[in-house]
Amino acid sequence: xxxxxxxxxxxxxxxxxxxxxxxxxxxxxxxxxxxxxxxxxxxxxxxxxxxxxxxxxxxxxxxxxxxxxxxxxxxxxxxxxxxxxxxxxxxxxxxxxxxxxxxxxxxxxxxxxxxxxxxxxxxxxxxxxxxxxxxxxxxxxxxxxxxxxxxxxxxxxxxxxxxxxxxxxxxxxxxxxxxxxxxxxxxxxxxxxxxxxxxxxxxxxxxxxxxxxxxxxxxxxxxxxxxxxx
Amino acid sequence: xxxxxxxxxxxxxxxxxxxxxxxxxxxxxxxxxxxxxxxxxxxxxxxxxxxxxxxxxxxxxxxxxxxxxxxxxxxxxxxxxxxxxxxxxxxxxxxxxxxxxxxxxxxxxxxxxxxxxxxxxxxxxxxxxxxxxxxxxxxxxxxxxxxxxxxxxxxxxxxxxxxxxxxxxxxxxxxxxxxxxxxxxxxxxxxxxxxxxxxxxxxxxxxxxxxxxxxxxxxxxxxxxxxxxxxxxxxxxxxxxxxxxxxxxxxxxxxxxxxxxxxxxxxxxxxxxxxxxxxxxxxxxxxxxxxxxxxxxxxxxxxxxxxxxxxxxxxxxxxxxxxxxxxxxxxxxxxxxxxxxxxxxxxxxxxxxxxxxxxxxxxxxxxxxxxxxx
Numbered sequence: 001x002x003x004x005x006x007x008x009x010x011x012x013x014x015x016x017x018x019x020x021x022x023x024x025x026x027x028x029x030x031x032x033x034x035x036x037x038x039x040x041x042x043x044x045x046x047x048x049x050x051x052x053x054x055x056x057x058x059x060x061x062x063x064x065x066x067x068x069x070x071x072x073x074x075x076x077x078x079x080x081x082x083x084x085x086x087x088x089x090x091x092x093x094x095x096x097x098x099x100x101x102x103x104x105x106x107x108x109x110x111x112x113x114x115x116x117x118x119x120x121x122x123x124x125x126x127x128x129x130x131x132x133x134x135x136x137x138x139x140x141x142x143x144x145x146x147x148x149x150x151x152x153x154x155x156x157x158x159x160x161x162x163x164x165x166x167x168x169x170x171x172x173x174x175x176x177x178x179x180x181x182x183x184x185x186x187x188x189x190x191x192x193x194x195x196x197x198x199x200x201x202x203x204x205x206x207x208x209x210x211x212x213x214x215x216x217x218x219x220x221x222x223x224x225x226x227x228x229x230x
Numbered sequence: 231x232x233x234x235x236x237x238x239x240x241x242x243x244x245x246x247x248x249x250x251x252x253x254x255x256x257x258x259x260x261x262x263x264x265x266x267x268x269x270x271x272x273x274x275x276x277x278x279x280x281x282x283x284x285x286x287x288x289x290x291x292x293x294x295x296x297x298x299x300x301x302x303x304x305x306x307x308x309x310x311x312x313x314x315x316x317x318x319x320x321x322x323x324x325x326x327x328x329x330x331x332x333x334x335x336x337x338x339x340x341x342x343x344x345x346x347x348x349x350x351x352x353x354x355x356x357x358x359x360x361x362x363x364x365x366x367x368x369x370x371x372x373x374x375x376x377x378x379x380x381x382x383x384x385x386x387x388x389x390x391x392x393x394x395x396x397x398x399x400x401x402x403x404x405x406x407x408x409x410x411x412x413x414x415x416x417x418x419x420x421x422x423x424x425x426x427x428x429x430x431x432x433x434x435x436x437x438x439x440x441x442x443x444x445x446x447x448x449x450x451x452x453x454x455x456x457x458x459x460x461x462x463x464x465x466x467x468x469x470x471x472x473x474x475x476x477x478x479x480x481x482x483x484x485x486x487x488x489x490x491x492x493x494x495x496x497x498x499x500x501x502x503x504x505x506x507x508x509x510x511x512x513x514x515x516x517x518x519x520x521x522x523x524x525x526x527x528x529x530x531x532x533x534x535x536x537x538x539x540x541x542x543x544x545x546x547x548x549x550x551x552x553x554x555x556x557x558x559x560x561x562x563x564x565x566x567x568x569x570x571x572x573x574x575x576x577x578x579x580x581x582x583x584x585x586x587x588x589x590x591x592x593x594x595x596x597x598x599x600x601x602x603x604x
Contacts, residue, residue: 119318122279125305126312128335128381134306137331141322 007174008182008198015090015178016158019097023105023154024147026098031109032139036118049106052099061167064096068168088170093178096168097158104153112146113139145217152213156206232256234385234419237286238275240268247271247441255289255385257433257506258411258418260449262425263461268441269421273389276419277312278305289385309339311378311386311416315394317370319362325373326358332381342382342416351414352376352406368399375406379416386410386418392427400427405501407431412506425462429453429470429510437461448472449508454556456540456548468512469557475501484529484583491554495529496586513548515585516559519578520569530581532557536571551579 030049034042052060068075068086074095078086086092120142124134140147162180169176171185179198186195236251247268253259261269274280276287278294281302287294294303311332319328333345349355352372362370371391378386388407392400408431411418422428428435428449435452437444444461445452449470453462473489478498485501487494487509494509501507522531534553542548547566549559557579571577 119314119316120320122305123312123314123318123320124331125279126277126310126387127332127377128306129331130304130306133335138320142320144322 005182005194005198008177008179009201011090011174011176012159012178012180015093015097016155018094019101019158020105020151020154022094022098023101024151027102027105027109027150028140031106032113032135034106035110035113050103052101053103057100057161057163058167060100061096061164064099064164064168068092068095087168088172088176090175093165093169093176096164097161100161100164101154101157104157105150108146108149108153109143110146112143116142148213148216152209156209159202159206232290234276235286235288236272236276238272238282239284240271240275240280240282242271245441249438249441249443251436251443251446253419253436253446254434255417256415258407258420258431259434259436260428260432261419261421261436261438262428262432263423263438265423267423267438269423269438270389272438273387273419273421276385277310277387278303278308279312306335309381309384311381311383313371313374313378313386313388313391315390317362317374319365319370319373319377321361321363323362324358325354325360325362325365328362328373329354329358329377329380332377336381339382343379343414345380348376348380351409352379366399367395368402371395371399371403372406375403375410379410384417386416388418388420390421390423393422393424404430408507409505413502426510430508432508433472433506450555454550454558456538456550468510468515469555471509471511471555471557472506473509474506475499475503477503489555491534492532494532494581494586495583497583509586511557511581511586513558513560515581516551516557517580518549518551518559518561518565518569518571519580520576522578523580526580527582528580529583530579532579532581534577534579536573536575536577538573539566539571551577553579 034046065087066072068078070076070079070085070087075086078084086095116139120138121134124138125131129137160180161178162184165176165178165181171177171181179202183195183198186192186198232255234251234253234255236249238247238249238251240247245266245268249268249272251272261272263269271280275282275285276294281295283297285295285297288296292303292309293299293301294308295301320331323331329345329349349358352375354372354376357365357369357373362373365373375391391407392403395403404427407418407420410416411431412433420428420431432449434447435449436446437452437458439461445455445458450472452458454469471489471494473487473494476486476488476493478485480498483498484495485498487496487507489509496509522533532553534551534557536549537552537556538550540548540550541563542560545562545564546560547563549561549566549571551557551559559579
């Protein structure tokens with residue numbers, strides 16, 4: 001084996017980036033709805049979203065395995081459409097990671113939307129902006145902090161995921177063998193030096209990213225573009 | 231004349247709104263009532279920010295809501311401007327970008343003002359590159375008004391735009407709203423619970439209380455109705471003279487105002503000749519005389535006749551006069567007897583010029599503060 005194995009690192013980064021992208025698309029409308037709805041069912045949805053925070057990853061992973069497996073409803077559907085299985089594949093890992101990190105995307109966004117209130121968006125409506133326009137030009141820039149927090153937390157949280165990956169993805173090099181799994185494997189085979197390289201790298205990376213975000217948040221909550229554009 | 235017709239019903243846990251409005255779309259129309267009377271709710275329904283099924287809202291030839299026919303125009307397609315009490319400026323955009331936001335999105339409408347014009351009118355030249363969060367309350371509200379006006383709305387809705395400002399900031403902004411509504415022809419529907427603001431700005435007044443419209447009409451008529459005084463400000467209300475600036479006399483430091491029925495002299499004000507202003511004459515500042523007094527310091531001696539006499543608290547009486555416009559005088563019952571006042575008696579109304587100090591208009595009185603607490 002070469003000095004630093006880049007396979008798991010690259011795979012982890014790819015998984016985290018994909019998860020973040022999917023989550024931004026999914027969590028934005030969900031967080032917006034949760035922030036503004038008065039529906040009674042909101043409490044149920046809110047609790048569902050928060051479940052991954054309290055469940056042991058193995059429990060979540062177990063149910064995902066059942067759902068995504070060839071006998072499960074989602075897994076069977078996937079096989080019939082794409083011809084390949086979800087479990088023990090990269091796509092299956094993305095599925096699992098999205099669910100696992102969902103609260104880390106929804107909650108910061110929901111807090112940001114709630115803090116800004118409906119007022120600015122209503123002002124945008126009365127100035128002639130349609131709902132999507134108002135969301136893109138007013139609500140989301142005003143929630144920039146929430147987005148930054150969500151992106152970083154989801155990225156880091158996906159990098160750090162272990163239990164769910166082990167249950168759903170196993171340990172297939174280049175497909176599901178992410179950093180955390182690789183470290184586990186190295187320790188099991190008593191290759192502490194390799195485990196050390198990966199662990200320290202992940203540790204330093206996570207620390208630096210978190211520090212960057214906190215520093216950014218502290219210094220400049222909302223960026224103002226001065227001068228008329230265009 | 232174009233009109234706004236609104237039939238709105240809305241049920242809330244604490245009160246029920248049930249109104250039928252028919253208001254002219256010109257000048258400044260005030261929707262006046264105590265806090266919690268439903269006026270802001272009504273404004274939001276008219277704007278389409280809230281939707282209650284069954285309501286009916288028509289502006290000129292445009293139907294904004296008619297659920298029977300399945301019509302509901304969303305707020306961004308209604309030709310409105312909306313000025314919120316909290317301004318809701320966009321904190322991530324500069325003042326200039328805030329102002330341009332609505333302008334960019336209303337290109338299809340006929341533009342009534344250019345950006346430069348509005349910046350000039352609202353005196354925003356020095357603020358354009360600033361961030362909204364660094365502005366004072368009065369500056370923020372001026373930016374918010376500019377932003378709304380630049381969409382060239384058919385109707386500018388203002389929801390208590392001054393109520394979070396102190397007296398000096400209010401006095402700073404009132405002239406701008408006055409100019410927009412009366413001189414520049416932007417029709418304004420102005421929601422307020424401060425009678426001073428309403429009396430200074432409004433040409434039409436709609437009184438609202440507990441979710442019902444109590445009276446609608448030209449401001450001088452509504453404020454001169456004694457039965458409405460519990461709503462328009464109890465004993466101190468007085469009357470409003472809608473007038474225009476006729477001339478300034480710099481040498482003597484006075485301004486002459488023309489109103490329906492005569493001329494009023496007041497201490498010189500800073501207003502262009504021809505511009506429309508409301509003057510509030512408190513009933514306690516009006517004295518009565520059977521003959522025109524000579525060699526007196528009182529500059530305004532206005533002939534008219536007594537219309538109605540109503541008993542007030544204790545020794546006081548309220549006398550409604552017709553001097554071409556309605557005017558209230560508050561005098562003692564003793565004076566009513568001594569002068570043998572009765573409906574039809576010719577009379578001179580005496581008003582000290584300094585009693586009409588427009589700089590004091592827009593400042594809250596003890597009465598406004600009392601209404602605030604309701």
